[in-house]
Amino acid sequence: MASRALVVGVGTYDVDSGIHGYPTIEASARAYGEALARDPRWGTAARSPVLDPHQARTADGVMRALHEAAAAGERPEDTLLVVYVGHGAYWQDVPGGQVHFAVGSSRINEPWTWLSAWYVYRAIRKSKAGLKVLIADCCYSSMLPHLGPEPVLPGVLGTRFRGTCVFTAVGGAVHNAWAGACANLPAPLDGCTTFSGHLLNVLGQGMPHHPDDLTLGALRAGIEEGMQECGVHDRPRMLLNDASEAALLFTNRAKGRSRMRTPGTVDEWVRELLLNGERKLPALMNRPDLAGRVVVQLKRGDEQSRDLARRVDRTAGELLTNPVDFVRYWGEIERAMLGGG
């Protein structure tokens, strides 16, 4: 039937809960609501996607809203977007080990008062929307797993509309997301959490050097570039499952300010792939040695980059049917593996 977004921001807790509240969390949730209302891709919703604090007080309230949002998606072109901003915790001694999201009535060190990510994942997976995206801005979001089943690689080149994405404020060994604001951001985003503030800034400003709407890859690149300018933030993390970097999520408010140019250097190709996925891969494969160097560079990157390296490598096996070309491609990778650079 339609694309649906649900924004859950829990920044106020009971006085005796032992959990510290942050005004930045609710400010972030409100700002997501405003950004979605402004975006023609999302602005048609009849009511605000931001869950009211009364419903966000209990796991039951959050899950009922989530199931309703998940049920709205029916077609491959529908998107389900779930945003959680608040406190996260991780307990190892619950079944399977799980990240838990705080709700308004949660109490510290009492896992049963929190909402296990397992239930959130279950509800999102049940949605028939073609693209399912979870944005988690909380501590221990680094421990959240893939949303979908084991990765299935795209069988065709270019845009693929089905799949899942988990985009988290922190990754790697960093477990603490910074709930404080970033003073470098324009008002009112300087009152949001750091990760959400930077994300919302990309939505607000657009990406002037990116000619198209905001793909998952472009959104991540835009946030990282903004955060790098600040120089003090931890890197966010993006887990893609089936979904390609090329999946469109938001309107680019600065769209069309620059012209699309075919990438030339290794760095330009790495950026193109991270922003837009594999849509231009056939052009890259016309230069097998360059393709090899691009894969080498991607392999040195983070989870998203390494995953992309695997996809490019697989495509190279399919597209480079001439053995001479494949040897030129593979030669670059082999040289790097042997320590030649």
Ligand SMILES: [Zn+2]
């Ligand atoms: Zn910043």
